Amino acid sequence: MSLKEAAEKFQKFCSMFKVEADCFPLLFELKWPDGFRCPRCHHPHAYRITTRRIPLYECRSCHTQTSLIAGTVMEGSRTPIHRWFQAIFLHAQPRCVNARQLSEAIHVTYKTAWLICHKLRHAMTSKESNRLLSGVVRVSDTIYCKRLTPSFDWHTQEQPLLVGASEADDGTLGPIIIKLQSKIPLKDKYDCPDTAPFIRNHVNPNDAKNAIITRRYGPTMNKKLAWMGYDVTWWIGRTFLGIGPKHLQAYLDQFCYYYNRNRSSLYIQLLTDCIHSSRITYPELTKSASRLRSTRLIRASRQPSQQLG
Template identity: 40%
Template sequence: MSASKNLCEHTPSFSEEDCEIALFRAKWPDGFRCPRCGGFDFYRIVSRGRRLFECSSCSHQTSLTSGTILQGTRTPLVKWFHAMHLMHSGISAVLLAELIQVTYKTAWLINHKLRFAIQVHDEGRPLAGNLQLLGDFYARPVTNRPADPLEYREEPVVAGASIDAESGELAEVKIKRMSAKAFNRRTFEVDSFGSFLWRHTTEDRTGSRHIEIVKASGREGVSELGAVWRGAIGWLARTFGGIGPKHLQAYLDEYCFRVNVRAEGFNALLTLCSRTRTITQRELVRKRFGVHAIRWTGRTYLVKLSRSLCIS
């Protein structure tokens, strides 16, 4: 109760009009653009309670939520905006349902759609430049059962970060699940990170990239990348009691997103949601446990990503 009260006190108030204006600006930062003909002029119309935009050139009608992660939703924009703000704190579906007064099923779907928008964004931003890498294993002992396969009990994970050339600090971080075949050793050398480098970093065409393998902690204390990894583990344990393999990657991407964008989390998430096509609940809950490596090619196909990412 105290946690929900504290979150409520720090959540800004949104009106339906404020939400529509903010979504309009996020979706069309340079002004309205017809998705069919690219026209800039439009009429505002109301049809069956829906606010639509009709292109003056081709008469095509579109809505604010069309082509976004919110498409087809019956939940008011105000509740979506509250969910986006609360995700910056890393909130569970149980607590979100209580705070925005929706069912658990709706809260779960909202949270996972927001995470999906983050995942699509993450896939289009490979790490570049000099890197730090950390290998470890994520385990969920609280829910492990003797009958569970070994791959359920311990998940190989690589935390990677690009390094700022001037400050030497972490510029951007990623934490990715690896398959046991691609990462099955506890003696960590560069070869152990081949799958991560192949999938989540840009190609080193100059041959000048420096890669440093670090540990979570050593004689000098906890490393900077180790602190990020331990922060992710702690958040998953405190908030959810641990996460199973099915959706683990989505939660790890969410955590890294907050680390990377810092105070700009809400605005960044709103922008992602306005530019990411929605995903259905059926696609979110389908069972896929494998981790498939697809090499970064320098091109981003959001439609393909939106149908192939998740739930590995």
């Protein structure tokens, strides 16, 4: 699809959801596919209160009030719902978008766009976290952002990964899972991360003992898995211009979310998963960075001071 066709498709979508009220019917249908259910007592009937910007539904039995965005990634957001719909639509397109592009497309600040992007990834991660590989399962190590140098030492941007996949009868890869690994226990970048925790956490227990483990080099190499590191590096580089280790796992989950689904119906799938995924706040997204900075400051304070010659 050309950029012009993609722009026309997005404009057509925006014409369907011009204001928040245009989103309410679809939001209601996906949130309660079998009709309203009280989040507290599961009663099937409610009064609709329209005095708020977003309608409230009051349970006729226990009188608990809930909104359409309660319990979703949109909960607590001041961004209009139709802007969320537009963001989800753009994330479901073949080329996806980064925060800067999203900011320009839906007319919000960069900080708001960055937060929306990470909340959508949170929904994708939540959905992918329930996946277990089954059947014939293959696991291989690979490297994100691999540098073509003969050195045994890790480059700063290189990150070790483990990738697993269920293999179909015809040899094609089914669902995949990619997990970031720590460099600390590895002797060098040709050492293989421990695959036991990966298999224990991400492979069906009935199939775990028969999982096939290969390396990213050598005669037993599975090229489809070993080269997955190049695929994810290219995708992240093209879309986001590279990602550091702090948030890398979220982007790996996003890559797997796309890979494991039919792209023709991805918008509805992603919208549904966002509606049924709990929100994550800005402090929760950034607290790990504060911890990392604090750890570095503590380590630096423990090191002997250097004298300038």
